[in-house]
Amino acid sequence: MRYSETFIPTLRDDPADAEVVSHKLMVRAGMIRKVAAGVYNYLPLGWRVIGKVEQIVREEMTRGGAQELRMPAVQPAELWQESGRWGVYGKELLRMSDRHGRDFCIGPTHEEIITDLVRGEVRSYKQLPLNLYQIQTKFRDEIRPRFGLMRGREFIMKDGYSFDADEAGAEATYRRMEEAYHRIFARMGLDFRAVEADSGQIGGSFSHEFMVLAATGEDDVVSCTTCDYAANSEKATSRVSPPEERETPALKTVDTPGVHSVEEVAEFLKTSPDRLIKTLIFDTGTEGDGRFVAVLIRGDREVNEVKLVNTLGADGERLTLAANPDIERITGGAVGFSGPVGLKGVRVVADRSVADLTDAVTGANQADRHHTHVLPGRDFPLGETADLDTARAGDGCPRCATGKLVIQRGIEVGHIFKLGTKYSEAMQATFLDPQGKKQPFVMGCYGIGIGRTAAASIEQNHDGNGILWPMAIAPAHVVLIGMNMKSEAVRDTAERLYVELRKRGVEVLFDDRAERAGVKLTDFELLGIPLALLVGDRGVEKGSLELKERKDGSTTEVPMDDVVDRVADKVREALGGHGG
């Protein structure tokens, strides 16, 4: 690439509408331009980065036994109705109709399409396993797109789907994909963690997210300081030790005038927040008897709503805390004094932390009154219990005995799910097993945000002057800078090196512009290409050129005759055995 002929519109100032560093730098470096909220143009340099990321993904998916194909972006509503998701996917699904009034959507994901394809073609267990993927533009009408490529509405995703004959096969495929994902993100030089995750809207039995650790991440990653436990905060559990066990005298009701909050109650009754039982009335938003649910949790802990949604089988978008009049009707008392003792006609779910409590305190379902000396199981039935607790930094690790949990921010760049038979059953996608019996496919699905991965790399690798691309996904390996293109000697040397470097498989951005050296060096730093080879009169006369590392700004003198070898070696070394 000759800089003078390439469309690289760099900017001196940060764009006014960008907040995070990857967004600012990708715009400034002339890699992306916004078209609408969450919708971008990918300019030549940005598109090269995307291409590099895609290529690494392809290579490792192939190694993991997957095959690339391509499905349509526009999908008919019927398939979504069949899977049941047309009704539940919500406003994120961009819907439209064609000239005949038939409903379509722009695919946010392709479980329906692939399941339809495979059920139509695969008849026998002998044709399994099958692992298919594509790299394609997706559209999700996000509530709030933001941060450039980190959360776009239109975005490029690698989505893969596997079909196995049984659980064991599906599990093996899942492991192969998990390994492939580790290789993919390691090759890109990212600092990441694979964490246990909630499977959310896609559904299924279990899943892992691949999180790039960065302060601007939108997710909280909970991990153990000593063992390898790591989970999304939506899913994370922790060891919560109960307060000291003690004898519980007979239940007593006491006046607590004007005392509402957990802290106030604990102080007023001379006890600690971890002996309180908070009772929260949730509204699932559905009609009928099961609409309201009372949730019990220890006073010093907080309900994890994602876990609650999963436990209740509720719709996460509809679940809210109940309105005050509803609370008063259900508990028969004032808001702020709810408690499980004598609570009737409503489903009660307790967090595990409540089961261990002795000599506890709860609201009495009357204004300004609480119960003391409450023993779960004795004073109220301890029916349904579940893990509903939000893990916190400093909590004990649930897996090892000694570790403490820490919380870091992470960017979700990949997500793998074991789907089981959720879609194959809903869509009656079956094959014949060796006994000639119909069986539903056991599925998995595997996503990677291509653009988001590029953005995450910048979040993790940048400095005050610009981007620091790892060699593997940089838009070029080296910038060949003609320091003064008016000098004939410089021009001739640079032109010769441009040819020779490319012959050696090095990707060169030849800065042949009639700009001053300072401008070129500044742009080199902004663009973040790992190496710069400086060709100036000084070096040409001396017979040695300067090779500059973007990462630390260091410069080494290389004899003219060795320059091509040296650059080629450095590139090969940085790619770690994977070709350019």
Added chain:
RNA sequence: CGGGGCGUGGCGCAGUCAGGUAGCGCACCUGCUUUGGGAGCAGGGUGUCGGAGGUUCAAAUCCUCUCGCCCCGACCA
């Protein structure tokens, strides 16, 4: 959807409170000089001030509506 903020040459912004000929920096174009860390001098304006309506002798500025964009929130008892 709720709250807040912002829309003025390509980009970043001032001007809006207090109505009176649309500005600054960068970029861009021409010429000369300069050429190893964002050059200097001289000349050049490329704008329906997001849009529509209203008030006024007069609107970027005041009022109403509308569109777009950004941020926070949409469980925190």
